[in-house]
Amino acid sequence: MSEGMKVSLCLIAKNEQHCILSCIESVKHLVHEVVVVDTGSSDDTVLLAQKAGARVFHIAWTGDFAQARNFGLEQAAGDWILVLDADEVLAPGSTEEFHQLLNDAEVEGYFLTIINFLGNGQEFTTDKVVRLFRNKPSYRFTGAIHEQVAPSILKATGGKGLVSAPVVIHHYGYLDAELAEKDKFSRNTSIIYRELAKNPGDPFLLYSLALEHFQRGQVAEGVRCLEWALSQMKGSEGYFEDVLVHTAIGLWGLENLQRLLDFLNNSLSMLPEQGDLLLIRGMTFLTLKQYAEAAGDLVHAFKTGSSKLFPQYKILCLAGDAFSLSGDFIKAEENYLSALRMNTRFLYPLLQLIGLIQRGHLLLDCDRLARFCPLKNKDSLWRDLLSGGGTLLALIVLLLEIYHLAVDPDQEFLLWQLSGELVSLVEKLDSLPARKPVHEYISVASREIHAYALIIDKGYQGRYFCALDKMKDLVIRLLLMFMRECCPQWRWTPRNRHLFVQWKGDMNDKKSYGGKSCQAKKSNPERISRVTGEIG
Structure with missing residues (x-):
């Protein structure tokens, strides 16, 4: 631990016996004390915290999160405060680097990344929240709900220091089981309505209420709250962009595309480089079949690099879809290949490229396609596809790996081994979704590829018999055979419209939109599904 700077972990808890020990255990090597504020537990939360070495204090729950947080800060003796919830754990990291953060004299507090696990735990989102800051009396949380410490720090420092x-931080409080057990919707909305009674028309409270409605699938009510909030805002608020983006998402959920388009045009006239607004407008144009406009907005959204709704590779996929549907297949290929290189485990763009080749819109450019990822990545990819039942796609990736080896003079020695695996895999296939002569050709061709690999391995190829060129030509023929005769037809369908929002329970990709003067809240409405191909 740092000799000069001491850290106090501060958390509030109520009936958290199932998770509080994991929370404390994750930070005990970094902090000098643990301060737990219990707001009325009826289980073993207090006993477990005390056994873990925590100092436990009690406070009656008044429905004000900031009050409970600040009570804990008043008990802390450290130079720095680390704030966690009981259902969070600190991810493993460098102890030395953590303590280096405490010694930066120019910094008053840090935004930490929170990964929120959702649903059954297979999905997650990320936020940026100030959770590590100096222990000073002027640094206090504000807000009965979605409490924040950043505004008080910025006020005290003149807008600096963060x-x-x-x-x-890993957060598990948005798992379906947690949400159902604690009925967070009822708890949160009751607090918000109480505060709205004191401050009618408060835009931040209306924004918070909208997020709660979105989580419950009450989209129209959420949009109404957001539009009311916008009517009360000046545009300089740190969460102004949050409200615009969430309003757009809500209008998308209501499927009123013309109203959505008007809203987006007005919003982008103020914020022309707002990545998520550009993304949503691109998706809207895509749905309206205005493909050239969609491609322009999606490319623009990608170039801003600021979208929080989709990762960059998915935006490239959507741009590829827009170009493909507009008939610009060359640009579609460029975007799909770029997306594939950014995330080689996400195979939607590969399937779309196969579809374009199947329909004759693109020629098979093996030199480009085979290099969509490093050799070792392709090797693990086709094996994983095979074990998962994706035999046809596994064979295509395997052939691309063989081609990659054939054009890489430093890797030719692996050709014989890998081509042998191709022969073995083809022989184990009971049947392929193709005519019998096609199946027989594939079997013979795979053995011929293996024979060429043996010739190359033994050093027998020469000036008048280039086995390497013959192998590459045969691999290309076999790839085209698989794509055109064996694989289903891959194409873009209107199903892509559902890539964006599914109003169901909690969000699937909750992001932070907060500006420097106001953090994002813990609830965003969007549920963004994974981009998937559909067999036509």
């Missing part, structure tokens, strides 16, 4: 740190 930066991001490479520290990650």
Whole structure:
């Protein structure tokens, strides 16, 4: 631990016996004390915290999260405060790097990355929230719900002193089981309505209420709250962009595309480089079959690099779809290949490229396609596809790996081994979804590829018999055979419209939109599904 700077972990808890020990255990090597504020537990939360070495204090729950947080800060003796919830754990990281953060005299607090696990735990989102800051009396939380400490720090420092740190927190409070057990919707909305009674028309409270409605699938009510909030805002609020983006998402959920388009045009006239607004407008144009406009907005959204709704590779996929549907297949290919290189485990763009080749819109350019990822990545990819039942796609990736080896003079020695696996795999196939002569050709061709690999391995190829060129030509023929005769037809369908929002329970990709003067809240409405191909 740092000799000069001491850290106090501060958390509030109520009936958290199932998770509080994991929380404390994750930070005990970094902090000098643990301060737990219990707001009325009826289980073993207090006993477990005390056994873990925590100092436990009690406070009656008044429905004000900031009050409970600040009570805990008043008990803390450390130079720095680390704030966690009981259902969070600090991800493993460098102890030395953590303590280096405490010694930066220019910094008053750090935005940490929070990974929120959702649903059954297979999905997650990320936020940036100030959770590590100096222990000073003027640094206090505000807000009965979605409480924040950043505004008080910025006020005290004249808008300075907050930066991001490479520290990650894992949050499990948005799992379906947790949400159902604690009925967070009822708890949160009751607090918001109480505060609205004191401050009618408060845009931040209306924004918070909208997010709660979105989580419950009450989209129209959420949009009404957001539009009311916008009517009360000046545009300089740190969460102004949050409200615009969430309003757009809500209008998308209501499927009123013309109203959505008008809203987006007005919003982008104020914020022309707002990546998520550009993305949503691109998706809207895509749905309206205005493909050239969609491609322009999606490319623009990608270039801003600021979208929080989709990762960059998915935006490239959508741009590829827009170009493909507009008939610009060359640009579609460029975007799909770029997306594939950015995330080689996400195979939607590969399937779309196969579809374009199947329909004759593109020629098979093996030199480009075979290099969509490093050799070792392709090797693990086709094996994983095979074990998962994706035999045809596994064979295509395997052939691309063989071609890649054939054009890489430093890797030719692996050709014989890998081509042998191709022969073995083809022989184990009971049947392929193709005519019998096609199946027989594939079997013979795979053995011929293996024979060429043996000739190359033994050093027998020469000036008048280039086995390497013959192998590459045969691999190309076999790839085309698989794509055109064996694989289903891959094409874009209107199903892509559902890539964006599914109003169901909690969100699937909750992001932080907060500006420097106001953090994002813990609830965003969007549920973004994974981009998937559909067999036509």
